[in-house]
Amino acid sequence: MTLSIILAVLALGVPLILVRLAKGRILPTWLAKPRSEQIRAVDLEAFRNLIDPAEEEYLRENLPPSDFRKMQRERLRAAVEYISCAKNNAAVLLHIAEKARRSPDAATAETAARLVDSAVRLRMYAFLAIPRLYLGILLPGRRTMPVRVADSYEQMTRQVLRLGLQSPASRVSASL
Amino acid sequence: MRFAAAVWHAIWFARVALLPVLLTVIIRRRFYRCFPAFSTYVAYSTFAGFAFIFLNYSPRISGNQYFEAYVVHGALATILEFAVIYGLFTAKLRQFPQLRAGGTTAFRWATIFLLMVTIALAWLLPSRSPFPPMSIYQVLQRTVDSLGSGLLLFLFAFFAYFRLPWRSQEFGIALGLGLLVSVDVAGMAIHSQIDSGVFNLYSNLYTIFTEGAELLSVCLWLFYILKPEELDSRSPTPLPAHDLEIWNQELQRFLEP
Numbered sequence: 001m002t003l004s005i006i007l008a009v010l011a012l013g014v015p016l017i018l019v020r021l022a023k024g025r026i027l028p029t030w031l032a033k034p035r036s037e038q039i040r041a042v043d044l045e046a047f048r049n050l051i052d053p054a055e056e057e058y059l060r061e062n063l064p065p066s067d068f069r070k071m072q073r074e075r076l077r078a079a080v081e082y083i084s085c086a087k088n089n090a091a092v093l094l095h096i097a098e099k100a101r102r103s104p105d106a107a108t109a110e111t112a113a114r115l116v117d118s119a120v121r122l123r124m125y126a127f128l129a130i131p132r133l134y135l136g137i138l139l140p141g142r143r144t145m146p147v148r149v150a151d152s153y154e155q156m157t158r159q160v161l162r163l164g165l166q167s168p169a170s171r172v173s174a175s176l
Numbered sequence: 177m178r179f180a181a182a183v184w185h186a187i188w189f190a191r192v193a194l195l196p197v198l199l200t201v202i203i204r205r206r207f208y209r210c211f212p213a214f215s216t217y218v219a220y221s222t223f224a225g226f227a228f229i230f231l232n233y234s235p236r237i238s239g240n241q242y243f244e245a246y247v248v249h250g251a252l253a254t255i256l257e258f259a260v261i262y263g264l265f266t267a268k269l270r271q272f273p274q275l276r277a278g279g280t281t282a283f284r285w286a287t288i289f290l291l292m293v294t295i296a297l298a299w300l301l302p303s304r305s306p307f308p309p310m311s312i313y314q315v316l317q318r319t320v321d322s323l324g325s326g327l328l329l330f331l332f333a334f335f336a337y338f339r340l341p342w343r344s345q346e347f348g349i350a351l352g353l354g355l356l357v358s359v360d361v362a363g364m365a366i367h368s369q370i371d372s373g374v375f376n377l378y379s380n381l382y383t384i385f386t387e388g389a390e391l392l393s394v395c396l397w398l399f400y401i402l403k404p405e406e407l408d409s410r411s412p413t414p415l416p417a418h419d420l421e422i423w424n425q426e427l428q429r430f431l432e433p
Contacts, residue, residue: 003301004365007322011361014325018354021332025341091339098341117274123338124278 039089047082050075072140080133087126094119180380187387192225194394201401207345213263214349217256218397224249247313254320257353261327264350268331272340282334283327290326294319303368314368321364324357348400352393359389 049055056075060068093115100112199222202208208215231237231245265283269276298319303311328350335342342350367382 001369004369007297007301007365008362011322011325011358011365014329014358014361015351015355017329018332018351021336022342022347022351025336025339026344026347094339116272120272120274120338120340124275127337 038092040085042082042086042089047079047086050079050082069140073137076133076136076140080130080137083126083129083133087123090119090122090126094123180377180384181375184380184383184387187384187391189229191387191391191394192222192229194391194398195222195225198222198394198398198401201398205401207401211260211263211267211345211349213256213259217253217260220252220256224253243309243313247309250313250317254317254324257324257357258327260349260353261324261331264346265331267346268335268340272338275338279334283330286330287323287327290323290330293326294322297322301365301368303371305368305371306373310371310373311368314364314371318361318364318368321357321360325354325361328354328357344403344405345400348396348403352396352400355389355396356393359386363389 056072059071063071097112097115097119101109101116103109103112195218199218202215202218228245228249231242237245262283265279269279298315301315301318303314305311305314331350363382363386367379370378372379
C-alpha cells in the first residue's frame with residue numbers, strides 16, 4: 001500500500017511539473033519578454049585553452065601526476081562553467097531569434113532561423129559535452145575535447161552580429 | 177453513498193455533453209489539420225461517451241458485457257492517447273528540424289526506459305481486486321497510464337532543456353492529457369489496492385475523482401482551443417546609441433582576419 005500511495009502522490013505531481021516545465025515559455029507571453037541583458041560574456045579563447053589537448057599534454061608531461069590531476073580537475077570545472085554560460089546565452093539568443101523569426105523582413109527572418117538552429121545545436125552539444133567533462137573530473141587522466149561546442153558558439157555569435165545588422169532590435173552582441 | 181453516485185453521474189453526463197461541443201469547435205476551426213491524432217481522440221471519446229451511457233442503461237447489456245466493452249474502449253483510448261503524445265512530439269520537431277534525429281532517438285530510449293520502470297511497477301504492485309479480469313485490467317491500465325505520464329514528462333523536459341516555446345494550443349492538449357493520465361494512475365494505484373469488487377463509498381469516490389479529472393481535461397481543451405492565438409504586436413526595444421557603437425566594434429573584430 002505504501003508504494004501505491006507513493007505512486008499516487010508522484011502521479012498527482014505530474015500536471016504541476018508539466019506546468020512548471022512550460023512556465024513562461026507559452027506563446028505569445030514568451031515572446032513578450034526580451035532578456036538580452038541576461039547574456040554573459042564568454043571568453044572563447046580561454047575555453048579553447050582549457051580543452052586544448054596540446055595544453056593538456058604539456059601539463060601532463062611537466063607536472064607531477066597528483067598535481068596534474070588536481071590542475072586538470074580545476075580546468076575541467078572551469079570548462080563546464082564556460083559551456084554552461086554559453087548554453088545559457090544560447091537560450092537567451094534563441095528567445096530573441098524566435099521573435100525575429102516572425103519578422104516580415106525575409107532576410108532578418110532567415111538569419112534568425114539560422115540563429116535558432118545554431119542555438120539549439122549548441123544546447124545539444126552542451127548536453128553531450130558537460131557529462132563528458134564531469135567524467136573527466138572524476139577521471140582526470142581521460143582526454144576530453146568538446147571542440148564542436150566552441151565552433152558552434154563561434155558560428156552562433158557571427159549570426160547574432162548579422163542579425164543585429166539587419167534588425168537593430170537587440171543588444172545581444174554588446175555582451176559577446 | 178447515494179449522493180456520491182449522483183455526483184459522479186452528473187460529472188459523467190457533463191463530460192459526455194461537453195465532448196460534442198469540443199468536437200464541433202475542432203471541426204469548425206479546422207483544428208484537425210494541425211492535430212489529427214488529438215481530433216481523432218476527441219471524436220472517438222465523443223462516440224464512446226454516448227455509447228457507454230447507452231450500454232449503462234440498456235437492460236439487454238449484462239455486467240460482463242459492459243466490462244468487456246470497457247476493456248476494449250480502454251485499449252483503443254490508450255492507443256489514441258499515445259498517438260496524441262507522439263503527434264505532439266513530432267509536430268514540435270517539425271518546427272525545429274535540427275532536433276529531429278536526436279529527439280526521435282531520445283524519445284525511443286525514454287520509451288524503453290519507462291516501459292521497464294512501469295513493468296517493474298506492475299510486478300511490484302499487483303492489484304488486490306477479487307475479480308481476476310478486473311485485477312488484470314487495473315494493472316494493465318495503470319501501467320500504460322504510467323507510461324503515458326512518463327512520456328509527457330519527457331516531452332516537456334526535452335523542450336524545456338532546449339528552452340523552446342509552446343504554442344498555447346499544444347500546451348493545452350498536453351496539459352489536459354497529462355491531467356487525465358496522471359489522475360488515472362493515482363486513482364488506479366489506490367483503487368487497485370482497496371477494490372472490493374462491489375460498489376461502495378470508496379469506489380464512488382474513486383469514480384468522482386477520475387470523472388472529475390476527465391471533465392476538467394475536456395474543459396482545459398475547450399479553453400485552449402477557443403482561446404485566440406495572440407500575436408505579439410510589440411515592436412522591438414530601440415537600441416541606445418552606445419550599444420550601436422559596441423555593435424560596430426564587434427563587427428570590426430569579426431571582419432578583420
